Every structure is written in structure tokens, then in C-alpha cells.
Amino acid sequence: MPKRTCLGCQAIKEKKDLVRIALGEGKKLTLDPQRKITGRGTYLCQEKGKIKSSCLNKAIAKKAFNHAFKKEIKITKIHPAPSSHHHGSC
Numbered sequence: 001m002p003k004r005t006c007l008g009c010q011a012i013k014e015k016k017d018l019v020r021i022a023l024g025e026g027k028k029l030t031l032d033p034q035r036k037i038t039g040r041g042t043y044l045c046q047e048k049g050k051i052k053s054s055c056l057n058k059a060i061a062k063k064a065f066n067h068a069f070k071k072e073i074k075i076t077k078i079h080p081a082p083s084s085h086h087h088g089s090c
């Protein structure tokens with residue numbers, strides 16, 4: 001199984017125990033569980049399908065996202081994965 005490192009706690013885990021985060025539209029940190037977003041991605045531990053908040057907080061505190069994506073990133077929150085279903089009702 002391929003292993004990845006959590007950006008927050010540095011634990012090395014199998015991909016299934018981590019969730020991918022990539023830069024989506026507008027350079028926003030976006031959950032990418034299906035790994036659809038191209039380009040750089042990073043990983044954080046997940047618990048029951050959600051990012052483990054302690055790992056997220058560690059990664060933010062260390063400014064680890066800036067290193068992971070090699071650029072300055074303003075983190076306010078992690079955006080949910082864009083829905084693949086579009087209901088045209090706006």
C-alpha cells in the first residue's frame with residue numbers, strides 16, 4: 001500500500017487513513033477525497049471521513065501548507081470537495 005505523511009502530525013499512514021487536500025478554485029484549500037484536483041496535494045489524517053482537527057490545526061500553526069504548496073496560502077478553512085452534481089437552480 002502506498003504511504004503518505006500527514007502534514008500535521010507527520011504520521012506515516014496508508015492513503016486510506018489520510019485525506020487529500022489540494023488547491024481548488026481560487027487557490028482555496030479543498031478536500032479532494034477522490035483525488036480529482038490536479039497539481040500538488042497534501043495529506044492530513046482523517047477520522048470517519050473528516051479531517052482530524054488536531055492535525056489541521058498543527059499544519060496551520062506550522063504554516064505547513066505554505067511548504068507543501070510552495071507558496072503563501074491563507075488558510076481560513078478547508079473547503080469541502082466540489083460537488084459533481086450540478087442542480088441548475090440559482
Ligand SMILES: [Zn+2]
Nearest residue numbers: 006009045055
Ligand atoms: Zn495527522
